[in-house]
Amino acid sequence: MMTADGVLSVLSLLRKARTDIWIGGGWGIDALIGEQTRDHRDLDLMHRQDQETAVVAALADAGFVETLDRRPVRFVVTAPDGREIDLHPLVFAEDGSALQASPEPSRPFVYPASAFVTGRIGGTTVPCLSAEQQVHFHQGYEPADRDRHDMAQLRRVFGITTHF
Numbered sequence: 064m065m066t067a068d069g070v071l072s073v074l075s076l077l078r079k080a081r082t083d084i085w086i087g088g089g090w091g092i093d094a095l096i097g098e099q100t101r102d103h104r105d106l107d108l109m110h111r112q113d114q115e116t117a118v119v120a121a122l123a124d125a126g127f128v129e130t131l132d133r134r135p136v137r138f139v140v141t142a143p144d145g146r147e148i149d150l151h152p153l154v155f156a157e158d159g160s161a162l163q164a165s166p167e168p169s170r171p172f173v174y175p176a177s178a179f180v181t182g183r184i185g186g187t188t189v190p191c192l193s194a195e196q197q198v199h200f201h202q203g204y205e206p207a208d209r210d211r212h213d214m215a216q217l218r219r220v221f222g223i224t225t226h227f
Contacts, residue, residue, distance in 0.1 A: 064102055064103065064104060064145075064146075065090065065103045065104065065105055065106045065146050065147070065148075067099055067184050067185045068185070069106070069146055070086070070090055070106055070184055070189075071184060071185060071187055071189075072125075073106060073108075073122070073125075073148065074086075074189060076121045076122065076124075076125050077108075077110075077118060077121055077122075079121070080117045080118065080120070080121035081117065082110060082111070082114045082117050082118050082121065083110065083111050083114060083190075084108045084109065084110045084118070084190060085108070085109045085110075085179055085190045085191055085192055086106070086107065086108060086109075086182070086184075086189055086190065086191040086192070087107040087108070087109055087151065087191070087192045087196075087197070087200070088103075088105070088106070088107030088149070089101065089103045089107075089209060089213055090103050090106050090107065090184070090191075091107065091182070091191040091192050091197060092194075092197055092213045092216055092217060093182075093184065093216075094181075094182030094183060094184050094189050094191040095180075095182040095191060095193075095194055095197070095217070095220070095221075096182070096216055096217075096220050097182065097183045099184075100212070100213075100216050101209065101212055101213075104147065105139075105146075105147035105148065105149050106146075106147070106148045106149070107148075107149045107151065108148055108149070108150055108151065109150075109151045109152075109153050109161075109163070109174075109192070110150060110151070110152060110153065111152075111153060111154075111155060112135075112152035112153060112154050113154075115150075115152055118150065119140070122140050122148065123140075125142070126142050126143050127140035127141060127142050127146075127148065128140060128141060130147075134152070134164075135152060135164035136151075136163070136164050136165060136166060137149060137150060137151050137152075138150050151163055152164070153174060158176055159176030159179070160173070160174060160175050160176045160178075161173075161174040161178075161179075162174070172200075174192075174196060175196075177193060177195070178192050178193050178195070178196035179192070179193070180192070180193045194217050194221045194223055195223070197213070197217060198214070198217060198223060198224075198225050198226070201213065201214055201225065201226065201227075202226045206227050210227070211227060214226075214227060
């Protein structure tokens with residue numbers, strides 16, 4: 064499990080390494096809401112692809128090792144205690160928008176500049192993805208119970224429309 068303290072510890076490591084990251088997935092939604100609403104098995108982080116060497120080195124210094132390589136789309140690192148971080152490399156444009164490779168090379172994942180916002184975990188301001196971007200990424204697949212829970216939280220707090 065990835066706890067709030069674990070998330071903040073990882074963010075501190077990456078901040079000290081002078082890397083830019085944003086929280087996505089379940090922790091990203093909880094950051095937007097400002098409170099933890101469920102248990103999280105991992106942490107999804109978006110990072111600048113050109114900073115990947117620094118991201119990996121900082122996490123390796125903390126004991127994380129690569130356990131899954133699906134580059135250029137994503138890769139996973141795992142700590143000895145089982146904590147997992149799912150990393151998503153982004154290539155930024157001058158206007159602040161970004162692209163992430165997808166399994167379909169001609170259809171990359173698009174992040175408008177407005178997708179990069181802040182939220183709060185344990186009272187600490189953290190970089191995360193916007194509610195709109197979270198909704199965008201939670202479509203086109205059969206949702207799990209945790210996905211339904213997360214979308215319900217966005218509807219509850221932001222009053223936005225979700226696909227399920």
